[in-house]
Ligand SMILES: [Zn+2]
């Protein structure tokens with residue numbers, strides 16, 4: 001861990017960039033939504049990453065829901081087949097309740 005600013009070797013680093021972890025002094029820190037950054041590029045990169053993570057989470061949520069529906073359908077079909085088999089066996093007199 002470097003203790004001096006990357007841009008000013010005689011200034012002590014007080015913070016680091018949230019995106020690239022570069023050590024930064026007070027003069028170099030750019031604040032964006034409460035996070036420290038070294039450059040505009042890192043800010044936009046971080047914004048993109050956050051957006052990607054949110055999109056990924058959203059996609060994951062959606063696919064979880066789809067999986068749940070698919071499982072529910074399989075379960076309903078299974079119950080339907082089971083009921084059909086039981087009905088068939090009852091009709092044939094194989095099992096009696
Ligand atoms: Zn950076």
Ligand SMILES: [Zn+2]
Pocket residue numbers: 005006007008011024025026027028
């Ligand atoms: Zn600096």
